[in-house]
Amino acid sequence: MNTNNLIFLPEVAAALAEGQPVVALESTLITHGLPYPANIETALAMEQAVREEGAIPATIAILDGKIHVGLEKSMIERLVELGADSVRKCSRRDIPIVVGLKGHGATTVAGTMIIAHMAGIKVFATGGIGGVHRGHPFDISADLSELGRTPVTVVCGGAKSILDLPLTLEVLETQGVPVVGYGTDNLPAFFTRSSGLPIDIRVDTPREAAAVVQARDQLALQQGILITVPVPETDELSSEEAEAAITEATRQADEAGVHGKDVTPFILSRVLELTGGRSRQANIALLINNARIAARIAAALTHLTQ
Ligand code: PSU
Numbered sequence: 623m624n625t626n627n628l629i630f631l632p633e634v635a636a637a638l639a640e641g642q643p644v645v646a647l648e649s650t651l652i653t654h655g656l657p658y659p660a661n662i663e664t665a666l667a668m669e670q671a672v673r674e675e676g677a678i679p680a681t682i683a684i685l686d687g688k689i690h691v692g693l694e695k696s697m698i699e700r701l702v703e704l705g706a707d708s709v710r711k712c713s714r715r716d717i718p719i720v721v722g723l724k725g726h727g728a729t730t731v732a733g734t735m736i737i738a739h740m741a742g743i744k745v746f747a748t749g750g751i752g753g754v755h756r757g758h759p760f761d762i763s764a765d766l767s768e769l770g771r772t773p774v775t776v777v778c779g780g781a782k783s784i785l786d787l788p789l790t791l792e793v794l795e796t797q798g799v800p801v802v803g804y805g806t807d808n809l810p811a812f813f814t815r816s817s818g819l820p821i822d823i824r825v826d827t828p829r830e831a832a833a834v835v836q837a838r839d840q841l842a843l844q845q846g847i848l849i850t851v852p853v854p855e856t857d858e859l860s861s862e863e864a865e866a867a868i869t870e871a872t873r874q875a876d877e878a879g880v881h882g883k884d885v886t887p888f889i890l891s892r893v894l895e896l897t898g899g900r901s902r903q904a905n906i907a908l909l910i911n912n913a914r915i916a917a918r919i920a921a922a923l924t925h926l927t928q
């Protein structure tokens with residue numbers, strides 16, 4: 623563990639020292655994933671959900687070149703005020719740039735995994751992971767290679783079908799990442815509960831999920847584990863509605879010639895506009911639900927390892 627370069631919120635440091643459950647949360651969804659004010663409301667609601675389950679939240683971001691593990695509310699507000707123009711979306715590639723040149727960074731799934739691992743945090747909750755982009759099979763998110771090399775458990779809603787989901791699963795297989803369905807036999811597709819694609823194994827309790835994580839640790843294997851959780855039923859979109867918006871948003875991204883790390887934020891914002899408030903509601907509901915389940919898995923893990 624390398625904690626020299628990290629600034630811990632005191633309650634996060636205390637929880638880690640005492641072996642209490644801690645859940646990492648990402649910051650790209652705050653600056654680049656959700657519009658204002660849903661972004662700040664959701665960030666705070668995810669932290670609250672983690673607390674309600676008896677764990678400590680640690681939202682991760684880089685401010686003025688300093689890596690923070692756990693943010694004060696005022697720091698989350700600062701990220702929101704700075705916004706996507708002043709805060710760099712930080713994957714593995716970007717972390718040395720932002721730290722070295724003392725900038726601000728919002729961590730993606732990959733970026734958050736790296737810092738969570740440095741901090742000794744084992745479980746991380748988010749919305750959707752990056753993957754292989756539809757029609758662009760060489761645009762493969764750095765999230766997938768990070769999952770292959772960093773032993774952090776990522777609890778997510780699967781991946782949006784802005785991605786090529788079968789190809790994304792192929793890359794995860796190559797990277798050696800177990801894809802676990804939490805209460806499901808199929809890969810969730812973010813806005814909808816099922817993509818129709820099989821996952822590697824279904825678990826139905828936090829304890830079963832924790833047993834997979836513990837085995838990975840005992841064997842000193844270094845890959846991440848992906849726990850996929852379907853969006854709560856009451857907030858699910860119909861697959862026709864989600865698909866129509868995603869197809870149109872992907873077309874607009876191609877037409878506008880968007881590329882590199884701007885693709886995902888561009889498509890996310892177009893999808894939210896095209897589907898209106900309902901997709902935002904689904905998005906928020908699944909983020910909070912994932913935070914809750916991540917906290918339960920983190921708690922189960924502390925019981926297993928004691
Ligand atoms: N997918 C979502 N919401 C998000 C992201 C992805 O449904 O907010 C963010 C996450 O931070 C993820 C990143 O790690 O986008 C992936 O970006 P890219 O495809 O450029 O790797």
Ligand code: MN
Nearest residue numbers: 761762763882
């Ligand atoms: Mn990409």
